[in-house]
Amino acid sequence: MTETLISYTACRHLSQMFFAVFFFHCSEYILAISIHGKNRVTLKSLLVTKAYALAMICSLIEYSLEIYFFPGMKENWSVSNTGLCLVFIGELVRKLAVITAGKSFTHLIKKYHEESHVLVTHGVYEYIRHPSYFGFFVWSVGTQIMLCNPFSTLAFALVVWGFFKRRIPYEEFFLRQFFGSEYEVYARRTWSGIPFIE
Numbered sequence: 001m002t003e004t005l006i007s008y009t010a011c012r013h014l015s016q017m018f019f020a021v022f023f024f025h026c027s028e029y030i031l032a033i034s035i036h037g038k039n040r041v042t043l044k045s046l047l048v049t050k051a052y053a054l055a056m057i058c059s060l061i062e063y064s065l066e067i068y069f070f071p072g073m074k075e076n077w078s079v080s081n082t083g084l085c086l087v088f089i090g091e092l093v094r095k096l097a098v099i100t101a102g103k104s105f106t107h108l109i110k111k112y113h114e115e116s117h118v119l120v121t122h123g124v125y126e127y128i129r130h131p132s133y134f135g136f137f138v139w140s141v142g143t144q145i146m147l148c149n150p151f152s153t154l155a156f157a158l159v160v161w162g163f164f165k166r167r168i169p170y171e172e173f174f175l176r177q178f179f180g181s182e183y184e185v186y187a188r189r190t191w192s193g194i195p196f197i198e
């Protein structure tokens with residue numbers, strides 16, 4: 001009975017995780033191709049870096065150890081389903097951001113202004129300045145809550161937060177150069193999208 005329960009739990013958690021990760025990366029790539037054209041998109045748009053792959057492997061190791069030694073902690077379905085909801089919300093906001101920004105959305109930060117790059121301030125950008133980062137933050141932490149992984153939840157939150165803490169000012173430095181006071185006014189009336197980052 002216990003073994004059946006464990007394998008059902010593990011199957012459900014791991015298949016949700018697999019589909020969340022698979023859908024996230026494939027849809028990023030497909031959207032990038034449809035917005036920018038195949039010739040302008042590289043496999044980098046899959047957004048799979050070594051550090052990211054390592055973090056995902058660590059989270060699966062945590063999951064395996066905990067389900068083996070403390071199977072009861074993985075049976076907390078209200079926690080897991082909250083994580084699943086966060087995965088959906090994060091994915092939705094991120095994809096809305098990519099679609100809304102269109103050609104202005106590039107996976108690499110632009111350092112030179114191109115004509116096709118216009119300031120986007122409508123849709124999900126109306127109130128949140130970095131909706132795709134908000135979406136990724138919620139999605140990535142959500143995957144770990146979904147797995148009932150306490151250590152990886154904390155680690156993902158800290159690492160992803162630290163990443164955006166460095167990236168947002170760098171990205172905004174160039175946006176201020178490109179759009180001047182228009183960006184200044186926009187920045188003043190919007191939330192960055194990441195907690196405790198101005």
Ligand SMILES: C[S@@+](CC[C@H](N)C(=O)[O-])C[C@H]1O[C@@H](n2cnc3c(N)ncnc32)[C@H](O)[C@@H]1O
Pocket residue numbers: 097101104105106107108109110117118119120121125129130131132133134171174175
């Ligand atoms: C990976 S996208 C992220 C966009 C945004 N930070 C977000 O979270 O939705 C990075 C590129 O988007 C551009 N960008 C960011 N905010 C923008 C905006 N409001 N309008 C137009 N381009 C923007 C930056 O110049 C950069 O090249």
